[in-house]
Amino acid sequence: MNLAARFAAIIQGLCAAVARRGANGAFVRETSRRGSAFADPHALTVLLWSRLQRAVARFARLAAGAPPPRPRQRSNLARPARARSAPDLPRRRGWLLAPVPEATAAASQLRAFLAEPETRALIAAEPRLGRILRPLCRTLGILLPAPQSRARRPRAPGAPVAADPPTRPHRPARRGTHPIRRPRAPPAPA
Numbered sequence: 001m002n003l004a005a006r007f008a009a010i011i012q013g014l015c016a017a018v019a020r021r022g023a024n025g026a027f028v029r030e031t032s033r034r035g036s037a038f039a040d041p042h043a044l045t046v047l048l049w050s051r052l053q054r055a056v057a058r059f060a061r062l063a064a065g066a067p068p069p070r071p072r073q074r075s076n077l078a079r080p081a082r083a084r085s086a087p088d089l090p091r092r093r094g095w096l097l098a099p100v101p102e103a104t105a106a107a108s109q110l111r112a113f114l115a116e117p118e119t120r121a122l123i124a125a126e127p128r129l130g131r132i133l134r135p136l137c138r139t140l141g142i143l144l145p146a147p148q149s150r151a152r153r154p155r156a157p158g159a160p161v162a163a164d165p166p167t168r169p170h171r172p173a174r175r176g177t178h179p180i181r182r183p184r185a186p187p188a189p190a
Contacts, residue, residue: 007063007113013105017100017106018096027099048096051089069128089135096140096141
């Protein structure tokens with residue numbers, strides 16, 4: 001079985017568990033990235049399921065050798081800000097493990113999949129796979145190995161270099177304000 005088919009099998013199992021648990025109301029208490037509760041918990045189920053399906057399709061396309069993206073043409077006009085009407089997924093690390101216990105098995109399978117040399121070589125050859133794997137691993141509470149972590153953007157030429165933050169001079173602590181507080185003795189009986 002090739003890498004794309006194995007990845008699809010892991011995610012399809014996770015999708016089935018998300019759909020089953022979401023239909024039973026597992027996401028009622030989840031909150032969005034902005035901290036508000038979802039008006040319809042089934043919307044979170046559909047959103048998560050569709051993102052997982054899209055990740056499978058993108059992984060297969062990139063593993064098959066998709067051509068590199070065309071460079072964007074930058075315009076000098078400022079873009080208007082888009083209004084976000086759809087809810088977004090929570091951003092906490094491992095948030096899916098509590099409402100969907102079956103996600104623990106998918107996380108274990110994905111961790112083993114990412115540790116294989118063949119998968120590591122594919123990710124090293126195609127860094128765009130990181131855009132698929134990073135959010136998925138954060139959702140499942142998996143820490144990415146070093147080669148899959150995001151590389152820093154190169155600094156623009158002529159941009160100022162950030163200086164180290166200024167340090168505060170050392171001041172001795174005032175008497176009676178020790179940072180370690182001792183517990184008070186219980187009050188004496190009357």
